[in-house]
Amino acid sequence: xxxxxxxxxxxxxxxxxxxxxxxxxxxxxxxxxxxxxxxxxxxxxxxxxxxxxxxxxxxxxxxxxxxxxxxxxxxxxxxxxxxxxxxxxxxxxxxxxxxxxxxxxxxxxxxxxxxxxx
Amino acid sequence: xxxxxxxxxxxxxxxxxxxxxxxxxxxxxxxxxxxxxxxxxxxxxxxxxxxxxxxxxxxxxxxxxxxxxxxxxxxxxxxxxxxxxxxxxxxxxxxxxxxxxxxxxxxx
Numbered sequence: 001x002x003x004x005x006x007x008x009x010x011x012x013x014x015x016x017x018x019x020x021x022x023x024x025x026x027x028x029x030x031x032x033x034x035x036x037x038x039x040x041x042x043x044x045x046x047x048x049x050x051x052x053x054x055x056x057x058x059x060x061x062x063x064x065x066x067x068x069x070x071x072x073x074x075x076x077x078x079x080x081x082x083x084x085x086x087x088x089x090x091x092x093x094x095x096x097x098x099x100x101x102x103x104x105x106x107x108x109x110x111x112x113x114x115x116x117x118x
Numbered sequence: 119x120x121x122x123x124x125x126x127x128x129x130x131x132x133x134x135x136x137x138x139x140x141x142x143x144x145x146x147x148x149x150x151x152x153x154x155x156x157x158x159x160x161x162x163x164x165x166x167x168x169x170x171x172x173x174x175x176x177x178x179x180x181x182x183x184x185x186x187x188x189x190x191x192x193x194x195x196x197x198x199x200x201x202x203x204x205x206x207x208x209x210x211x212x213x214x215x216x217x218x219x220x221x222x223x224x225x226x
Contacts, residue, residue: 004160035215045155045204045217058213061119094161102167103208103215104151108160 002027004095004109012116018085022078022095022109029053029071033098034078035105036069038091046091050098051078085116122205122218129224136192138221140205143186148207150188152181155202155220164203165190192223200225 008020022034035050049059051069059067068081078095092113096105123141130136140150152165163172165181168188178193192199205218 037217039155044220045153045161045206047206047215047217050215060214096161099166102149102151103213104149104163104166104206105153105161105215106163106166106172108162110158110160 002097002107004097004107006093006095006109006112008093008112008114010113010115012085012089012114013118014086014116015084018080018082018089018114018116020080020093020095020112020114022080024076024078024097027097029073029076029078032100034069034071035096035098036078036080037094037096037105039094039111040088040091045094048080048093087116090114090116120207120209120216122207122216124203124205124218124221126219127222127224129226130192130195131226132195132197134195136195136199136223138190138192138203138223140188140190140218141186142188142207145186145188145207146184148183150181150183151206152190153204153206155204161204195223195225197225199223 003025005023012018030053033050033052036048051057053071057069066083092111094111095109097107099106149167154162168183169181180191204220
C-alpha cells in the first residue's frame with residue numbers, strides 16, 4: 001500500500017520561500033498525478049495544485065504566480081515551493097495521490113504544519 | 119469558479135442517521151467524492167464517484183448525488199464517526215479540484 005510522508009521546515013519567515021517534500025513509498029511515482037492540499041488553522045481544505053512525471057504542473061489560480069511543483073523519480077519524491085510567503089500561508093500541508101480514475105485523492109499523507117512568522 | 123456548499127456542522131445521536139449535504143450548481147453532472155478528517159490523522163476517502171465505497175470503509179457510509187445536492191449518509195452513527203467531512207469534485211474546464219467548506223459531525 002502506498003504511503004506518503006511530507007517533510008520540511010515547520011517555521012518560515014515572512015517573504016521567504018516555503019519548501020516541502022513528499023516522499024512516496026510502497027508504490028510507483030510515475031503514472032499518477034500528485035497533489036498538494038493545505039488547511040489553514042480553523043479553516044477548510046484548499047487544493048493548491050498537482051504535478052506528474054508526464055505532464056506540466058497545474059496550479060490553483062490564486063497561488064499560480066508563487067508556486068512551483070516537481071517530481072524527482074530517482075528519489076520517489078514530490079516537491080513544493082511557495083515564494084513570498086505571508087501569515088496567510090500558515091497551514092497544514094498535505095500531499096495526496098490522485099486516483100487514476102475520476103480525479104480524486106485515494107491516498108494522503110499525515111500532513112505537516114508550516115507556520116509563517118518572524 | 120465552482121462553489122461547493124456544506125453546512126458547517128451537523129449533530130446526531132449515536133445509532134441515528136447523519137446526512138451531510140454538498141450543494142453545487144447542477145452537481146449531479148459531476149462525480150462527488152467525500153473525505154473524513156480527524157485531527158492528527160491522514161484524511162481518509164470514505165466515498166468516491168458519488169456512491170462507491172473503498173474497501174475498509176464500513177457499509178454504514180453511503181453516498182448519493184442528484185440535482186444540485188450530493189449527500190453523504192452515515193447510518194447507525196458511532197462515536198468514532200465524529201470528524202470533519204469534505205466533499206470534492208473535479209472541474210473539467212481547467213483540470214482543477216475543488217473542496218467544499220467542510221462539515222463538522224458531532225456525535226451527541
